[in-house]
Amino acid sequence: MLPELGQFSLILAFCLSIILGSLPIVGASTNNLLWMSLARPLAAGIFVFLAISILILAYAFATDDFSVQFVAQHSNSLLPTRYKLTAVWGGHEGSFLLWTFMLSGWMLAVAIFSKSMPLDFVARVLGVLGILCVGYILFMLATSNPFDRIVPLPPAEGADLNSALQDFGFIIHPPTLYMGYVGFSVVFAFAIAALLSGRLDAAWARWSRPWANVAWAILTIGIALGSWWAYYELGWGGWWAWDPVENPPLITWLFGTALIHSLAVTEKRGVFKSWTVLLAILAFSGSLLGTFITRSGLLTSVHAFASDPGRGVFILAILGIAVGGSLLLFALRAPLMKSEFGFEPLSREIFLLANNVLLVVAAASVFLGTLFPMVYQALTDNLISIGPPYFNAIFVPLMGILVVLLGIGPITRWKKTSLVFLTSQLSKVAMLSVVLGVVIPLVIVLRFSFAATITIVLAAWILLSMLRDIKNKTANKPDLRSGLKALSGSYYGMQLAHIGVVVMMIGVALTSSFSAEKSVLLAPSESIDLGDYQFQFNGTLPVTGPNYIGDEATFIVTKGGNPVTELYPQRRLYLASGTPSTEMAIDAGILRDLFITLGEVKENGAWSMTIYIKPFIRWVWLGAILMACGGMLAAADKRYRRLRSRSEEKAVNSGRAGLRTAI
Amino acid sequence: MKNLRFYIPVSVFVVLAVVMWRGLYLDPKELPSMLIDKPLPAFALTTVEGAAITQQDLPQQVFLLNVWGSYCLPCLIEHPTLMRLAEAGEIPVVGVNYRDKQELALRWLDDNGNPFAFSILDEDGRFGIDLGVYGAPETYLVDAEGVIRFRHVSVLDEQVWAEKFVPAIAELRRENN
Numbered sequence: 001m002l003p004e005l006g007q008f009s010l011i012l013a014f015c016l017s018i019i020l021g022s023l024p025i026v027g028a029s030t031n032n033l034l035w036m037s038l039a040r041p042l043a044a045g046i047f048v049f050l051a052i053s054i055l056i057l058a059y060a061f062a063t064d065d066f067s068v069q070f071v072a073q074h075s076n077s078l079l080p081t082r083y084k085l086t087a088v089w090g091g092h093e094g095s096f097l098l099w100t101f102m103l104s105g106w107m108l109a110v111a112i113f114s115k116s117m118p119l120d121f122v123a124r125v126l127g128v129l130g131i132l133c134v135g136y137i138l139f140m141l142a143t144s145n146p147f148d149r150i151v152p153l154p155p156a157e158g159a160d161l162n163s164a165l166q167d168f169g170f171i172i173h174p175p176t177l178y179m180g181y182v183g184f185s186v187v188f189a190f191a192i193a194a195l196l197s198g199r200l201d202a203a204w205a206r207w208s209r210p211w212a213n214v215a216w217a218i219l220t221i222g223i224a225l226g227s228w229w230a231y232y233e234l235g236w237g238g239w240w241a242w243d244p245v246e247n248p249p250l251i252t253w254l255f256g257t258a259l260i261h262s263l264a265v266t267e268k269r270g271v272f273k274s275w276t277v278l279l280a281i282l283a284f285s286g287s288l289l290g291t292f293i294t295r296s297g298l299l300t301s302v303h304a305f306a307s308d309p310g311r312g313v314f315i316l317a318i319l320g321i322a323v324g325g326s327l328l329l330f331a332l333r334a335p336l337m338k339s340e341f342g343f344e345p346l347s348r349e350i351f352l353l354a355n356n357v358l359l360v361v362a363a364a365s366v367f368l369g370t371l372f373p374m375v376y377q378a379l380t381d382n383l384i385s386i387g388p389p390y391f392n393a394i395f396v397p398l399m400g401i402l403v404v405l406l407g408i409g410p411i412t413r414w415k416k417t418s419l420v421f422l423t424s425q426l427s428k429v430a431m432l433s434v435v436l437g438v439v440i441p442l443v444i445v446l447r448f449s450f451a452a453t454i455t456i457v458l459a460a461w462i463l464l465s466m467l468r469d470i471k472n473k474t475a476n477k478p479d480l481r482s483g484l485k486a487l488s489g490s491y492y493g494m495q496l497a498h499i500g501v502v503v504m505m506i507g508v509a510l511t512s513s514f515s516a517e518k519s520v521l522l523a524p525s526e527s528i529d530l531g532d533y534q535f536q537f538n539g540t541l542p543v544t545g546p547n548y549i550g551d552e553a554t555f556i557v558t559k560g561g562n563p564v565t566e567l568y569p570q571r572r573l574y575l576a577s578g579t580p581s582t583e584m585a586i587d588a589g590i591l592r593d594l595f596i597t598l599g600e601v602k603e604n605g606a607w608s609m610t611i612y613i614k615p616f617i618r619w620v621w622l623g624a625i626l627m628a629c630g631g632m633l634a635a636a637d638k639r640y641r642r643l644r645s646r647s648e649e650k651a652v653n654s655g656r657a658g659l660r661t662a663i
Numbered sequence: 664m665k666n667l668r669f670y671i672p673v674s675v676f677v678v679l680a681v682v683m684w685r686g687l688y689l690d691p692k693e694l695p696s697m698l699i700d701k702p703l704p705a706f707a708l709t710t711v712e713g714a715a716i717t718q719q720d721l722p723q724q725v726f727l728l729n730v731w732g733s734y735c736l737p738c739l740i741e742h743p744t745l746m747r748l749a750e751a752g753e754i755p756v757v758g759v760n761y762r763d764k765q766e767l768a769l770r771w772l773d774d775n776g777n778p779f780a781f782s783i784l785d786e787d788g789r790f791g792i793d794l795g796v797y798g799a800p801e802t803y804l805v806d807a808e809g810v811i812r813f814r815h816v817s818v819l820d821e822q823v824w825a826e827k828f829v830p831a832i833a834e835l836r837r838e839n840n
Contacts (some may be wrong), residue, residue, distance in 0.1 A: 072736065159736055278672060285676075292683070312687040320680050327673035335666040371679075374686040575764075576734060580787075 003068050006056030007147040010097075013049035013104070014137040016042050020130030024123035028197070036123035043107040043126050046133060050101045057097060057146055058088050067154035070094055070146045076160035076576045078547035082171065087161045089174045092295055092311075093146035098175065099291070100136040102182045103129065110186060110211075117207055124193035125186070132185055135318040143311045160547070160576035169229025177222030177249060181287040183215025184256060188284035191277045192326055195333045200277065205267035208280070210635040212263055213493075216256045217631030223249050224624030231617070232586055232595075239511075239620055242391045247370040248290030254363035255283035258356045260631070265352050269414060270341055272349075274334035275356070281330060285323045286363070292319055293370075344416040351409035358402045365394045403458050403505060406498060407465040411472070429468055433460035451513035459502045466495055489637035497630025504623025510616040517613070523606040531613045533594065534558045535567075540607065548572040548581075553598050553607065557587065569598040569609070593617050698811045703728070704793035711760050711768045711782040721809060722780065725835050726755040727828075728803040728811075729779070729819070730791065732763040733771035735799040741819045742775055748824075749778035754832065758782030761791045761799050804828060806835050 020042040027035025057070070061084045066072040074090040075083075089095035107129045114122045140146070190208040194200045226246070231239040240246065259279040266276045292315045343349040369386045411425055437457030441449050473491075474483025518530050524539035538554040550572035557564045567585035574581060586595040592615045599608030698704070707717045729745060731738040749756055758779035760768045765784060772782070785791050794803070804813035813831045815823060 155736060155739075159734060274669070281672075313684075316680065316684055316687065319683075324673060324676055324680065327676050331669040331673050334669045371682070371686075375682055 002056050003060055003065065003147040003149065006053045006060075007141075007145065009049045009052040009056070010137060010141065010147075013046045013053065014134065014141065016045045016049065017130050017133035017137060020046065021127055021134050022130075023127075024130070025127035025196070028120040028123040028127070031120075033119070036119050039123040039126040039130075040111040042130065043104070043111040046130070047101075047104040047108040050097075050104045054088065054097055054101045057094060058085050061085060061087050064158070066156070066158050067149050067151075068146075069148045069150045072150060072155050072158045074158070074161050076158040076547065078576065079158075079161055079166070080546055083161055083166050086171045087165075089178075090161045090165055090170070093140070093144045093148075095174060095178075096136070096140055096144055096291075096295070097146050099178050099182060100133065100140065102175070102178045103133060103136065103185060105179075106182055106186050107133075110189075121193055121197065121199070121207075124196050125189045128189035128192045129185060132189075132322065135322065139311075139314050139318065143314055157576070160574065163548070163572070163574040163581045164233065166547075166574075167229070167233050169225065169233055173222065173225040173229050176218060176225055180215055180217075180219025180222045181249065181252060181290065183211065183218055184252060184280075184283045184287050187212045187215060187259065187280050188326070191280035192329065195277060195326075195329050198333065198336060200273045200337045202267050202270055205263050205276065206640065209260070209263050209267060210637075210640050212256070212260050212280075213631045213635035216253070216260050217628040217635070219249065219253055219256060220624050220628040220631065223253060224621045224628075227624075228621050232584060239617060242366075242369070242388050244370050245290070245294050247366050248286055248293055251363045251366050251370075252283055252286030252290065254359045254366070255279055255286050258359040258363075259283050261352050261355050261359075265349055269343070269349060271343065272353070272356075273337045274330070277330060277334065279356070279360075281323070281326050282360075282363075284326075285319075288315075288319050288322060289367075291315060341415070343414070346412075346417050346419060346422075348409065348412040348414050348417065351405055351412055354405055355402065355409065358398050358405075362395060362398045365398075366391065369394075399505075400458070403462065403501065406501065407458075407461040410494065410498070411465055411469045425468055425472075426465060429461065429464040432464060433457050436460045449513070451509055455506055455509040459506055462498060462502050466498065470495075488639065490634040490639075493630045493632070493634025493637070495630070496633060497627045500623045500626030500628075500630055502623070503619050503626055507616045507619025507621075507623055511614050511620065514615045515613065515617075517610060519608070519610045521602065521606045521608050523604065526606075528611065530611050532559050533564065533613065535596070535611055537607070537609075540601075543570060545572070547576060548574045550583075551598070551601070553596075553609075555585070555596060557594060565594070567594070567596050569596045571598045571600070588618060590618055591615060698795055699814065701811060703805060703809050703811060704790070706783065706790050706793070708790060709784050711758075711765060711772065711784045713765075714781075716781065716783060718809060720781075721757060721805070722755045724755065724807045725832060725839075726757055726780075726805055728757050728759060728805055730759045730761045730794075730796050730799045730801040730803075731782075732761050732799045733767040734763065737818045738800045739775065741800055742778070744819055744821055744824055745778035746776055749780075755780045759785055759790060759794070759796075761785050761796060762788040802828075804831055804835070807839060 020039060023035040024039035024042075026032070027038070057068075060068045060071050061075050062081065064071070064075065064077045064084075066075075070091060070093045071087075074087045074094070079087065087094070089098045107126060110122070110125060110129070114125070117125075187208055190204065190211065194204045226249070227239045230241070259276065259282075262272050262276040262279050265272045292312070295311055295315060369390050372386055407429070408422065408426065412422065434457055437453045437455075437460060438448075440456050441447075441452040445452075470484075470487075473487060474480055477483035477486060516531050518528065520528055522528060522537040524537060527534055527536040529535075534557070536556040536558070538556060540551040540553045543550050543552045550570050552568050552570045555567040555569070557567060565587040567587060569585040570583040572581045572583060582597050582599070584595050584597040586593055592613055595612050595614070597610050599610070601607050703718060703721070705718050707715070710716050727745075727748070745756055748754055756779050758781070760782045763784075763786065765786065768782065768784070772779075783790060788796075800818060802815045802819045803811050804815075806812050812835060813828070815827060819828070
């Protein structure tokens, strides 16, 4: 009975979405206050009914209700409770419910934290989100109902959650990623609302910025979690594989990064308006594209859900209406927007434009590389695959240029910067960076390494020019402390995120250049050397878990005779599905990770295994965390709240003005 | 017509959408197995019951090779069709018990009935890999010379049987005569 209630609740949410997607938008253009004021309560209602739906699905998992097909396919009575509950997003149907639920959560947040915006704008934003909800819920009800029953003969036991998913990473990665992904729908809705009302002004940019920053920060964390999880769970020693399903979040992230920078220009200087709107649409399209690729079976990948062309057509229709429609709206309305101010060829605007161009080119190349195999197959009937060499060859140089510009951009001034000023500011910084880049690797490892030198030169370049900028910004205050206090939260957010870029760059460069690995066959009590470490294999013992059996190996790791750590990798067999799985053992450290994956036992009792040393790998994720903190800090800037009352009046006035020009 | 440039994004998108729509119908499942018109890979394994078996022991006539597992729900759905085919003696069915445990497989056959002449026990999935299996259930049509002629991924129900297998088998039998 309960699952039917869940479905009923989904249908109710659908009905509310239809109202939300129509009346408030019409109300906003006919100035019908009643219809506009429906938006907030409707958003709250949709949230409540979707919450009921997802809780009922979780309850079906918790109580092993295998008459629900989705539960029977993704759970098992032996599954630990935390995985039963999170198996809600262990398959296509449930994860789409989570996705839609997340969207309704963002809608509720918009409804609550939009007091500073005029009602017609809020009505349009929520209305656009309501239209998205209509599409998503209809998709679920029509093709992917998580509450479908198996009648008349429900199985006595479920097929179990994919063993690779039974892990802490599975509990946190999908919800975080979805939340970031879906957050860009909000920024998209702001952009569409602005296009509809013809009000693309500084106020619009200021309202959008905190939402864009928060969505971006959460997406950053979501992607980093996925990378970290893949690293320790899949046991192939990598942290990024350019997998077709990894790429759409990255594409979204790249567009999102361009967007948060472009929004800054639009807010501060009133230029790049149509470009900013376009980026908001593109970032959202990236998130929809991710859904489309994962769920349609368009591309085969480790992430792919069961493929079904019927679902693919449906998502493509949503994609076509949402993206095609908004791009058409853009084409019709964008020419009406005029930049309010000009700028010189050497100015902060130009550097931010360069940032945007580089990020968009990077996103476009990742997109091409992801879709090209499919296009190629469509044209020639042959299969090809595009691997990491393509992506690295394009992505690494682009990011290199971006990082060089990152050292200059923040120090430049709006509108016009003189070349003399820039050279006076940065020539010493540049020289010092080069010196540090050559000296530091020589001092530490006593040999010259091109990769390490480039990395340290770039890192020093950004950090030193950052210090220079802080010195400039605090120069007119009596002392450093009061100077630092006067700088805004969004300034600190920016610098923190840029430090995150440095940290991630160091991690990526050093772990790619200096990792070591060895695949060996070891019998108990044999040992092997890798790098400076000795790994002693002390045999295996059987282990039993709640839903698996396996073997656990013991390794003693020493460095120059001194004990470092002990590692216990496992080889498991999951009973319900009969799938084997390897649990790698990791000794994590800020300067290096050591890890071992256990393969299979051979006839003579020797085990195959792979041993890895990964220097600086933690820095990759640490960098992402710093970036996300920077984004959050910028979003929490006081002025978004302080300007509330004043901006409201201004917005209403400029809104009227904008409306007039649009008409 | 300076404003035409604002139509670039939507035009690019339309082209992409058409390509993606085409791409949807390039379902990887529809791709023929690499082994179509090639002989079954050689193997030396045991049956689920434990008897040694190699490719020499396969039927010397047209037969079905059905990949199944006790963990596989869709296998239960196609099971009645396989039972009917076996009981009616329409065509011999050989099973491949893919990535399963021997005792679970035996219990499954006991519980549900055994439509297979015998089932090849492929616990570690090696034979399945040689065969190019995506996952259970899959069914291969093999001719009297042991050459794979047709492959069907996912459930083999009465409709699939009538629409895909019956014509293919008629064709094969005509070739032989």
